[in-house]
Amino acid sequence: MTHPSPVPTLSARPGPADVFQGLGLIFRAWSLIFRTPPLLRLSALCAAVTLVALGGLFVLLWIYAPELLGWLWTRPEEWYSRALWYLVLVLMFLVLLVVGANVVLPVVLAPLQDPLSELTEEQCGGYTPPPFQLGSFLQGLATSVGHTLARVFFLLVGLAVLFPLNLVPVVGNTAWTVLGSLWTMLWLAGEHLAAPMTRHQYPFAEVRRVLRQRWLLCLGFGAGVYILLWVPILNSFFLPVAVVGGTLLYRGLLAAGNVPPPPSSGPAGK
Structure with missing residues (x-):
């Protein structure tokens, strides 16, 4: 049985519907994982570690x-003040759990992210993974871990900038929780x-440009990943779904003309 292309059809211009299209990438990623045995096997390995x-x-x-x-x-x-204190504690616990998951998991699972992304892109068509070479694999692994650490640092810097809000009594903790959650979703x-775009040798400036121009689309996708983290059992697939969804987002933006053709050459640039 043949399935339609998993590449999402995105409008070339931003609009309010972008939020829902971004959120829909989560369901599209789930569907692709469960109907593609190699993706499912690799995702199950990621899920166990997660x-x-x-x-x-x-x-x-x-x-x-x-x-x-x-x-x-x-x-x-x-x-009454203690009840408010416990409410803030719950909110802080949730935010720190999300932040911690996004600091620890990408680093631990960095060796599996590129294979997941490549398998996803192969299912999208117009792409053939390059043949395995130990030197290229080790170089790609080092680059992936390095870029992941840099992006985690970027997340922490944003949260650190917002952290002084906690010094404002009562409302400051709530403001930090809300703004920190939005920042984490966009991040x-x-x-x-950035993962598939880095693999295709796009500069990070190009990723930042896309985030600025299609921020509602990206926020919707990030919100879907964020929410997934709170669904018991399914949250163990948090990172595989995010990697597959991010790759589908890249291919959708490429098809819509919001991202130029990749600067990489060879199979990765097809």
């Missing part, structure tokens, strides 16, 4: 998040769009 890493991160935050909030805002004695889109 499950262990998320479990460890959850335990650490469960232990230390109250201490961190207590350092910023001493737990009140009055019941998620940039992180997983």
Whole structure:
């Protein structure tokens, strides 16, 4: 049975519907993974590692998040103030869990991200993965890890800029949580769009340009990845879905003319 091309049909010009198109990439990525055995096998391996890493991160935050909030805002004695304190604790716990997942998982799973992205692009058509060569693999792995660390640093810098909001009593913690979540969503889109674009040798300036011009589309996709992290069991597939969805986003933007043809040569540039 043949399936239609997984490449999303995106409008060439930004608009309000971009948010829903970006969110829809999550479902498109799920569908592609489960009907493509090689993608499913690689995603299952990623899921196993993710499950262990998320479990460890959850335990650490469960232990230390109250201490961190207590350092910023001493737990009140009055019941109504204490209820608000616990609400802020829950929000902070959720944000830190998402941030922690996006710091630890991309680094741990960096060796598997490019193979996932290449398999996805092969399913999109017009692309043939280059033959395996140990030297090229090691060079690509080092580049992937280096770029991942750089992008994680970019995420942390943004959150650090927002962090002083926590010094504003009560509303500051909530503002940091909301703005930090939005920043993380947009960063998620940039992180997983940058992966296939880096593989095709686009400069990061091109990724930033796309994020600026199609920010609603990217925000919708990033929000979908962010929400996926909170769905039990399915969240173990968080990174594979994000990698596949980011690659589909790249191919959709390429087909819509929002991204120029890749500067890379050979099979990667087809």
